[in-house]
Amino acid sequence: MTQLQARGVVRAYGPTPALRGVTLEVAEGEIVAVTGPSGCGKSTLLHCLAGILRPDVGEVTWRGHRIDTWSEAARSRLRRTEFGVLFQFGQLVAELTAAENVALPLLLAGTGRREARTAALTWLERFGVAEVADVRPGEMSGGQQQRCATARALVTEPRVLFADEPTGALDTLTGEQVLTQLVRLAREQRTAVVLVTHEPRIAAYADREIVLRDGLVDHTGLGLDVPLAGGAR
């Protein structure tokens, strides 16, 4: 069942077009990789789908409701309840401990402090970083930080997780451990994942791969500017 849909999404930064009419669908519990060369509009597409950015033209719908016309407050609420967002790095609040960071979305939703902390500790445990619960991000390794960030993105049990190069700042082994755990938990919860990456081996975690090139979906799946012979076209 299609949950999230983009139709003809166009988005420009000043005169520079980042997306030039992208249409795609994400089904419930589906893991979709969005790949393509640098500057193809991957991150912008993710931001539009997550309701972080509004498309200039086109529409984004969530369970049949058009969300791109919603107010910032309404989209914020959607992001914090139904969506989870994960970036390459830097999304943890430097001044809060790991447990406080993970508890933050729950506190925003009005959960009591004690309950939020218990849930945060459970999620830190799932990602194997329970030992840094009371440590601030600056004193953790990159891998621990990204595990905490992933725990924070999943703590609300979102319906869609948007991950923008989530392993980009990690070494291969750590990156794969984080991603394997993320995908496993997403599948358990039937959380759909939109995974932006430029690496084939990261994209291989997805059920399906969407390739962007120059702001459009590249149906050849190549992400390369090559003339194609008759058969492959």
Added chain:
Amino acid sequence: MRPTTLLRLALAGTRTDTARVVLTALSALLATLAGLAALTVLAIPTPTATDENQDRWSEQYHNALLAQPGLRGGTALALLMLMIPVLALAGQCARLGAPARDRRLAALRLAGATPGQVTRLVVLETGVAALLGTLVGLGVHLVGRNLLHRPDAQGQLALPTDVLPSTGALAGMVLGLPVVAALATALMLRTVTTSPLGVNRKAARERGPGPWAGLLIGFGVASFAVIRPVVHRFADDDEFLAWLVPMLFVVGALAAMIGVVIGTGWLSYHCGRLLRRHARGPAALLAAGRLMADPWAGSRTFAALLAALIFGGGAAAQRAYFGTKDQLEREQSRFAGLDGGTNPFYLSTMDYVDGAIAVAILIATGGLIVALVEGIVARRRAYAALVATGVPRATLSRSVAWQALAPAVPAILLALTVGTLLGRGLAEEKVSAGGGSTMICDATAALCEDPATSAQYNRIVHIPEVQRAVPVPLEHLAWLGAGALAAVLVTIGVGLLFLRASTALDELRTA
């Protein structure tokens, strides 16, 4: 490095760097104006004594503060004191965009620049900006003295627009300030200029700042309190007093001021701890985390404002003293049937002091805005990421407000208390009046004037000695506190405007 290269690199900044240069220039301008005003007052010539003018007053001015040679030193000192919040403002401006600049300088070091070259770059930026400021300041002063040169009907002037400090003094001001600013900047950047890696990880601070601030405050208050006994004790030893009293004054004021500023760090940390333990919402939690992670941010932010408030508190106590004294003397005179002829001179002087304090609070508010905005802009990526994950902007706004107000309220109270203690230490706690006798004449002027008749109307009145405790000027202090709080609230308002811009999600585009 060629001068052109140096200039090119010095100008290779972002908008924040431009803002820093402009603000540095602006604070140099303000400092120049205050300094030139002080120098001008000092430059007023003292006329030779004549029969009509035995006190050697400069009679071209209305104002006794300018006319009396004995008061001019104090006036100049008060004007120089205005430079303190201005310099604090300059210090806060220097922090603006500092993390980005530190990284840029570290990158230059990595690219092979020597520590000397990098230092020269920074010194050039600050020095040139400050020089621009002082030159404009000099211009404003020169134009201003022409515009304000308006003798009234008696040919008297409101301001000393007829004198100009010596060329040497002017040059010293205009050139000296940039040199001092440049040296201070070089000193502040010494860690970066020595390390190509620039940013070093801060070690975890497990415990908050210690309570040594209390010792400094205590020392400051004590040294003010001993001034009067010392004057009393060594009344015959003028030379000894001549250096001891100013020293006690300066050292005590500095100690109290540093104590309050450091104490703000302690207050920030403990406010953060309380908030973290008891706060319910995420806004308070975010604020608490920030307060505990960098308790000195509060000290840096509020330094100028707190300095102004300490002076304000001290001045309020002094005014209460003069006011009570004045009132008591008037009552005594009325009791004796005399017209209240007491000179309200000290009270009108206090009006000037209060005016200066208001200006200082205004300047400090400027510093406050710069510091708060700098803090917001510096962590704009973190804010943008939070907004992306669905944290409402209102929550972030509330956390900024908490973060500013939580330490500000106790710090303002502390500064006013310390200021009042200093002021009361200096002045007597009780005023007394009377204790003498006077002869009055109960008749018309004509009868009293006439030696033949005056005797029968004259009588001697004894004025009993009355003592009265000087009250704590609670109302005045409340107004100061309210003013400071208003300044903080205005600052928060401006900060929230910047927060909107800083959470623009374009900040997430990093690639």
Added chain:
Amino acid sequence: MGGVSTPHVLLGLLAGGSRHGYELKRAHDERLPRARPLAFGQVYATLGRLERDGLVAAAGQDRVGGPDRTAYALTDQGRVTLDQWLSTVEAPMPYVASTLFAKVVVALLVADVDRARSYLIAQRAAHTARLRELTTVKGDPAATLSDVVAADFAIAHLDADLRWLHATLGRVADWHREVHP
């Protein structure tokens, strides 16, 4: 990737004690998951050669069940050979030789850019599919570390191939001009 040295693997499996041919096959398939499964015939043929060279010796038959039931043990000479093999560093890619690479070269020689390109595209799709398959195996909660390590080995090589395929697709036209000036 060079072929697997089956004789040395069998020597290694015998290092822990004597085993039957059938046990050897089972141990091989368990320790080297995702390798091509060993055929019984191959096990016996290899054991025969090893016995002839004096590297293994029959350690007795426990039952009257025919040659199936012959257990083999490592000889001293076999242990030395195994040790030498383990101490020898494999030459890292001594020759750039791969069917994949050769096929593109030949396609360029005998046909045109389009032919080479469509091969590259088809190969890329096949590689991608296999990469996803192995990633799924690895992510299975029931996967053992042996499975994960084996899958990782293949994933790393597929990933390298994919990068090469991608880069070559972008260069194939220029390459063709170099081959046919």
